[in-house]
Amino acid sequence: MSIEETFMRMTLAVHPRQYSIHSFSPNAQIPSHVFTEKVYFIGKTEEGLTLVVPSELELDSLEQEMGWSCLEVLGPLGFSMTGILSKIASTLADAQISIFALSTFDTDYILVKKTCLQNAITALRKASYKIIESNEAP
Numbered sequence: 001m002s003i004e005e006t007f008m009r010m011t012l013a014v015h016p017r018q019y020s021i022h023s024f025s026p027n028a029q030i031p032s033h034v035f036t037e038k039v040y041f042i043g044k045t046e047e048g049l050t051l052v053v054p055s056e057l058e059l060d061s062l063e064q065e066m067g068w069s070c071l072e073v074l075g076p077l078g079f080s081m082t083g084i085l086s087k088i089a090s091t092l093a094d095a096q097i098s099i100f101a102l103s104t105f106d107t108d109y110i111l112v113k114k115t116c117l118q119n120a121i122t123a124l125r126k127a128s129y130k131i132i133e134s135n136e137a138p
Contacts, residue, residue: 010084011130014121015039015070017054018114021100022061024049031059041102041109052102052111068100068111071120071131075107084108088124095123 017039026048034040034053041052051059055066073084085101085108092099092112097120100111112120121131 010088011074011132012071012088012110012124013074013132014117015072017056017070018066019052019068019070019111020055020057020059021065021068021111022051022053022059023063024051024061033057034059052100067114069114069117069120071110071112071124073108073110074132085110087127088129091123091127091129092120095119097123 026044026046028049030042030049030051034042034051034057037053037057039054041050043050051061052068053059055068073088085103088108088110089099089101092110097112097116102109102111121133125131
């Protein structure tokens with residue numbers, strides 16, 4: 001299958017929960033209740049610690065950005081598949097939609113502000129992506 005055929009068949013699922021992005025100092029302890037969540041992301045560098053958690057989870061962070069919706073690229077995606085995140089990011093950038101991207105071993109997650117979600121869905125569908133919204137079965 002060509003890369004274009006792969007993109008034409010790519011499916012993204014909209015998570016029903018909203019997420020928040022939190023910034024901490026690099027030596028901050030991660031609150032233990034984060035680890036009880038079904039979905040969370042942790043990123044740590046010498047400059048800081050970033051947590052992405054469901055918005056209803058309250059954290060005492062240095063800064064936070066609330067109101068993010070999550071689009072999950074349904075996978076698993078092989079490491080040999082190139083350009084997937086780039087194509088999605090370009091599609092959304094062309095629609096003037098900013099993203100916060102996350103990756104796991106198996107797939108990619110694209111966060112967009114809740115206020116931009118419908119425009120993101122419209123842009124992705126126009127680019128031939130299939131979008132499964134939370135009220136649809138995968």
